[in-house]
Amino acid sequence: MRILLVEDDAKTADYVTRGFREGGHVCDVFSNGQDGLFQATRETYDVMIVDRMLPGLDGLSMAKALRAAGTRTPLIFLTSIGGVDDRVEGLEAGGDDYLTKPFAFAELAARVGALARRPAMQQEVTVLKVHDLQMDLIRRRVTRNGQEVDLQPKEFMLLETLMRNEGRVLTRTMLLERVWDFHFDPQTSVVETHISRLRAKVDKPFETALIHTTRSSGYSIHAPR
Amino acid sequence: MPRVSLFRSSGFRLSVAFTALFLLAAAIAGATAYSIINEELHKRHERALAEQMDFFEAAYKEGGISDLAGTVEAYVRVVRDKDSIFLLEAADGARLAGNIDQAPMLQAGRQAEALTLGIDDESVYFIQQRRIGPYRLTVGASAEDLSELDEIVLEGALWAALILLAIAVAGGVALSRRMNDRIALAQTALERVAEGHFEARIPRSGNGDDIDTLTGMMNAAVARLGASVESIRQISNDISHDLKTPLNRLRISLEEALEKQTAGIPVIDELNEASSEASRIIGTFDALLRIAQIESGARKARFETVDLSAVASDVVEFYRAAIEDAGMRLTVRLGKPAMIVGDRELLTQLWANLIENVLHHCEPGTSISFSVEKRANRFEVVLADDGPGIPADEREKVLRRLYRLDASRQTPGSGLGLSTVKAIADLHEATLDLEDNGPGLRVRLRFAAAA
Incomplete structure (x- = not known):
């Protein structure tokens, strides 16, 4: 994956690039908005990571300029903590996701991974399949190994979100945002509770587990390896 | 802070301006009244003189010149x-009777100076002249009463103005x-506020006038x-x-790591x-800043x-599994849609x-138990729970930031949950009451229904 990072804090930039490069990705770094904008229009990237507060040209203006110029590359904003309105402003400026600083690299990596896959997801899909688990999006039916699995609406949505991102790690916060539209961090482990209820229906009665917990509190669904 | 001097005070200026206006109005009213009275007096004199003249003419017609002269003489004696003047002249201008010696020929004039009538005086007379046969009769009445009127009106106006x-x-x-005095009270209070004493209040008169209202607003x-x-x-x-x-705990951990x-x-x-x-520190910091942002009110711009x-139902469904797993029972009573103006995200939180x-x-x-009910416009x-x-x-204090009951020091949480609730309730102008559920806690929120 080719990633463009526009971040003026050297330490954060180093932390992020190191992470992506270790994962085998290409990550270009620019420390001010003007250079970032120039680079983004000159080369093609899979994902852009842009800090809100930048010297030269701030992240919001940079995103607006890029969108005005017709660049559709997925863009994720990094925002400082406490900014209640940052998400809405960021999305309005043409951002696709946002992440609050300070963040764990795993969270950023998961979001970048999900964003990069987006175009493929937009194709019309009516049936999702993972190993022997099948989800019919039109009939709202889930079967595993031919056996019907009865799910509550939110459980269905949770499973659908996981299945659409097969093999990708979705963090707790990402699930909260995508399944429940919650944009704050609950103090209790409610997401874990929902996942374990889902597991009880999808995995427990069967031999192999499909839903996996990854370190740094993320979840993914994939066939046994 | 300089005090305002008496003559520069708005009260004084206002009353002076009003007096000037009132005087002008009084002067216009007085002048109008004066001219009406003056006109009326003129007419009366004219009518009286004309009647006298008619009477003299009748005397001449009845008894000739001797009767006319006699009548004039009789009047003069009375x-x-x-006060009244008479002059009967022959065609050649010879004086036949009367109490003045001369009278100028008057064309259209109705008044004559006393001096022109040979009277050593400065008064003015109303005069009428008529030819009766070959004779000329001049009859006049002193216009003294008119100048008296002038005097009375002038004097009255002057006194009225003075008063x-x-x-x-x-x-x-x-x-x-x-x-x-009232402004000085406000100044004193505001000086105290400027010095940082935000508990200072401007004393209110309580009469509900504009200054009192303004005072109330300033106090608020x-x-x-x-x-x-x-x-x-x-x-x-x-x-x-x-x-x-x-x-400090973080530093200790790091120092221990260094030592090891x-x-x-x-x-x-x-x-x-x-x-x-x-992570905990960041969480606390984040929550504190969030509360500060909510309290700033900027979020209101996005109210809808x-x-x-519906929001409550989503949240309850989200937590239902966790509540059941924690061995608690949940009863939910949600009525019809409860529309208010607010921020969905914050209400969820x-x-x-x-x-x-x-x-x-x-x-x-x-x-x-969780319920949403409509009561009047709210x-x-x-x-409610039946927990500890x-x-x-302590109920007021738990709404403060980072305040934790001694009993809950060991349980997880930042001590910011309820203060965030309070900030969100305040932003929505909702009342928040913590009550005794006997046993347990009952949290009651009242929101204004959307219009």
Whole structure:
């Protein structure tokens, strides 16, 4: 994956690039908005990571300029903590996701991974399949190994979100945002509770587990390896 | 701060301006009245003289010149001084009878100076002349009463003006003294506010006039300002006191790691501890800033119509599994859609914080009830549990930032859940009451229904 990072804090930039490069990705770094904008229009990237507060040209203006110029590359904003309105402003400026600083690299990596896959997801899909688990999006039916699995609406949505991102790690916060539209961090482990209820229906009665917990509190669904 | 001098005070200026206006009005009214009376007097004199003239003419027609002269002489004898004047002249101008010696020929004039009539006086007369046969008769009446009228009107007007002026000045002084006193009270209070005493209030007269209303508004503004300053002061205190402890713990973990590292012992435990401590600090900091942002009110710009019941139902469904797993029972009573104007995201957080509060502080077996009901123009949301509750004298305090009951020091949580709830309720102008559920805690929120 080719990633463009526009971040003026050297330490954060180093932390992020190191992470992506270790994962085998290409990550270009620019420390001010003007250079970032120039680079983004000159080369093609899979994902852009842009800090809100930048010297030269701030992240919001940079995103607006890029969108005005017709660049559709997925863009994720990094925002400082406490900014209640940052998400809405960021999305309005043409951002696709946002992440609050300070963040764990795993969270950023998961979001970048999900964003990069987006175009493929937009194709019309009516049936999702993972190993022997099948989800019919039109009939709202889930079967595993031919056996019907009865799910509550939110459980269905949770499973659908996981299945659409097969093999990708979705963090707790990402699930909260995508399944429940919650944009704050609950103090209790409610997401874990929902996942374990889902597991009880999808995995427990069967031999192999499909839903996996990854370190740094993320979840993914994939066939046994 | 300089005090305003008497003559520069708005009360005094206002009363002076009003007096000037009143005097002008009085002068116009007086002049109108004067001219009407003057006109009327003129007409009366004219009519009286014409009647006299008719009478003389009748005497001439009846008894000739001797009767006319006799009548004139008779009149002259009756008249005191020169209130009325008479002169009967022959065609050649010879004086036949009367009490004056000469009378000029008057064309259209109705008044004549006394001097032109040979009277050594400065008065003015109304004159009528008529030819009776070959004779010329001049009859006149003193216009003394007219000049008397002038005098009376002038004098009256002068006195009235003087009295008005005196009342206005006295009233102005009294009024401006009173206003100055009230302004001085406001100045004293505002000086105290400027010195940082936000508890200072301007004493109110309570009579509900404009100044009283303004005073009330100023007091409210000062109170609000005071609350903001207090909140800023509080947050700095919170940060310095309550973040110091975890920061210190973080440093201890790191120092231990350093020591172990030099001794060649693995430091993974200390680093994990440091990492989670840092996360807690960030969480607390984040929550504090969020509260400050909510309190700033900027979020109101994004308010829209929201269904309280729907938001509550989403949150309850989200937590239902966790509540059941915690061995608690949940009863939910949601009525029809409860439309209010607000922020869906913040309201979601509000319900979540309240439910998490119960999850954190109550034991398995606790019953929780959640309801949304319409009462008059308000929606009442009640979340009640039969857990340990909050002692009456602590209920106000738990809404403060980072305040934690001694009993809950060991349970997880930042001590910011309820203060966030309070901030969100305040932003929505909802009332928040913590009540005794006997046993347990009952949280009651009242929201105004959307119009």
